[in-house]
Amino acid sequence: MSLPHRSGILPVEKGTGVTSFQVVAHLRRVLRAPRIGHGGTLDPAATGLLPILIGEATKLTPYLVELDKEYVATVRLGITTESQDLSGAVLETRTVPDLPQAALAAALAPFVGVIRQLPPMFSALHRGGKRLYDLARQGVEVEREPREVTIHEIRLESVSLPDFVIRVRCGKGTYVRTLAADVGAALGCGAALAGLVRTRVGPYAVENAVSWDEVREARSGERLWPRLLPPDSALAALAPVRLDAGAARAFAHGQAVATGLPARGFLRVYGPDGALLGVGQGLGDRVKPERLLHADPSRPSVLPA
Amino acid sequence: MRILRDLPSFPPELRPSVAALGAFDGIHLAHAKILDTAVERARALGMPAVACTFDPHPAAVLRPSLAPAPIATLEENLAHIAERGLDATLVIPFTREFSRMEAEAFVDEALVRVLGVREVVVGFNHTFGSGARGTAVLLRELGARHGFVTHVLPPLQVNGLTVSSSAIREALREGDVELARALLGRPYSLTGVVQRGAGRGRTLGFPTANLKPDRPLALAAGVYAARARWDGKGADAVVNVGYRPTFAEAQYWVEAFLFDFSGDLYDRSLTVEFLCRIRAEMKFPGVEALKAQVQADMEEARRWLRTQPAG
Numbered sequence: 325m326s327l328p329h330r331s332g333i334l335p336v337e338k339g340t341g342v343t344s345f346q347v348v349a350h351l352r353r354v355l356r357a358p359r360i361g362h363g364g365t366l367d368p369a370a371t372g373l374l375p376i377l378i379g380e381a382t383k384l385t386p387y388l389v390e391l392d393k394e395y396v397a398t399v400r401l402g403i404t405t406e407s408q409d410l411s412g413a414v415l416e417t418r419t420v421p422d423l424p425q426a427a428l429a430a431a432l433a434p435f436v437g438v439i440r441q442l443p444p445m446f447s448a449l450h451r452g453g454k455r456l457y458d459l460a461r462q463g464v465e466v467e468r469e470p471r472e473v474t475i476h477e478i479r480l481e482s483v484s485l486p487d488f489v490i491r492v493r494c495g496k497g498t499y500v501r502t503l504a505a506d507v508g509a510a511l512g513c514g515a516a517l518a519g520l521v522r523t524r525v526g527p528y529a530v531e532n533a534v535s536w537d538e539v540r541e542a543r544s545g546e547r548l549w550p551r552l553l554p555p556d557s558a559l560a561a562l563a564p565v566r567l568d569a570g571a572a573r574a575f576a577h578g579q580a581v582a583t584g585l586p587a588r589g590f591l592r593v594y595g596p597d598g599a600l601l602g603v604g605q606g607l608g609d610r611v612k613p614e615r616l617l618h619a620d621p622s623r624p625s626v627l628p629a
Numbered sequence: 630m631r632i633l634r635d636l637p638s639f640p641p642e643l644r645p646s647v648a649a650l651g652a653f654d655g656i657h658l659a660h661a662k663i664l665d666t667a668v669e670r671a672r673a674l675g676m677p678a679v680a681c682t683f684d685p686h687p688a689a690v691l692r693p694s695l696a697p698a699p700i701a702t703l704e705e706n707l708a709h710i711a712e713r714g715l716d717a718t719l720v721i722p723f724t725r726e727f728s729r730m731e732a733e734a735f736v737d738e739a740l741v742r743v744l745g746v747r748e749v750v751v752g753f754n755h756t757f758g759s760g761a762r763g764t765a766v767l768l769r770e771l772g773a774r775h776g777f778v779t780h781v782l783p784p785l786q787v788n789g790l791t792v793s794s795s796a797i798r799e800a801l802r803e804g805d806v807e808l809a810r811a812l813l814g815r816p817y818s819l820t821g822v823v824q825r826g827a828g829r830g831r832t833l834g835f836p837t838a839n840l841k842p843d844r845p846l847a848l849a850a851g852v853y854a855a856r857a858r859w860d861g862k863g864a865d866a867v868v869n870v871g872y873r874p875t876f877a878e879a880q881y882w883v884e885a886f887l888f889d890f891s892g893d894l895y896d897r898s899l900t901v902e903f904l905c906r907i908r909a910e911m912k913f914p915g916v917e918a919l920k921a922q923v924q925a926d927m928e929e930a931r932r933w934l935r936t937q938p939a940g
Contacts, residue, residue: 398776413769
């Protein structure tokens, strides 16, 4: 049986104890999709939204990882661990002060905005060709550069000391467990991340995701294919531009074409029939191909072209 | 301290809790450290400290032929756990069926659902679940999923030796009760009811209290300097542990000769704390040789006990 080549984004709600890689490996088998990947690792202990890119949509991974994310995080006060979550050795325990909600909210406020984070030693970042967590396991402490990350919003959802729950909306590369540890340090008693759910990645929300149970139990793609969102759903943040037939052909062959509209930055580029051609770079009144997708005529766009 | 004999009887008012997890046979110095850490964390968090242990000892169920005799009875272990200030002990009946439970399921069902653990304290070498797959590393990983903290205590060294139940059992097998005491943090002891024996001690001129011990023998046969305790009273003693080869009896028996004591101890519960081994078990050519040796043993035991602070 030959399956149609289909591409798009499948939002999956990852279960606990499963690695992001296992989700992808399982779906590769079930969907018989040779090209498949995920849009940003979730720790094994974390749950929530894991967008899966399939087929031509895998080319959009760099745009997906740029998207803002939203997490609901449980922070445990009074404990400092090696990994900044509960999976690492306990380094220190301290008494948790009886903090009123207002004091907690005040302690969170300075972490909103463009802030500097020191990436945790237990992270997937590379240093000298080795992953930091591999070095950490060997007991090597590496000098790390603080990185700038953007936190748009922190909302205190509930407090039940020594735990409190926050909803964090943040940009690319933010470590929520580092945020937890830094808030703990600011409060003087230390803290570690005790639970993490990713609720949003850009336009995708966990409420609309396929549950891990559904994914795990699927023996074929029958129930999963209809849940696929079109590739351009990952590009909702980019301005659209529609080309006529001639320009579309030239664009698809890698040539910059005139649009008649002045635009800078990345654009999502459609053909005359509304099919996504790819991502273009706006150069004034012309657009240059940045990443081309092969047409998938069976899948109409959901976004206005 | 409350004692819960199975998972379903664990009351909701003891949740959430801080748990000390272990097979806890003997309650030695490393066990004490685990239990104390759990109590300390529980007080800091304002929740109950619960010891979670198993009965019988898992080894007795999984490898009955290889399983060593336990160091202490469950009742003694529970008494020592209570002394450390725990609020409750959950004693999970260890069956073959229970032993097949996967480590993840044990954590999920027992620790998370029943005990509602916020923090768990274990020794570095504790294993749990089917095939002993559950290690401290896995426990931490599962803790990150379920939202509990795992404290893994490092090995505890005494006189350059790592404190463990197996090191203590080995010391006892060798009759080295002084080493066992150093690792346990208190003397190794046996308790039993004083029975009417054959009256041979009396005829030999040394009336002894004959104990029917309440457990399999973990201690090497031989003669020991000891402290006997009963009804809040105490006396120095010389104790013979063994099979009494001279009289060709197969049964293991504990005979205590109490110094400076005369009276009737029949049917009373007597505890013997073993302090020093005087000699190994031996066979004598006749009653006179035995008498002479017993006299020598008593003098040796007395001499040794005089060097010790009064108990």
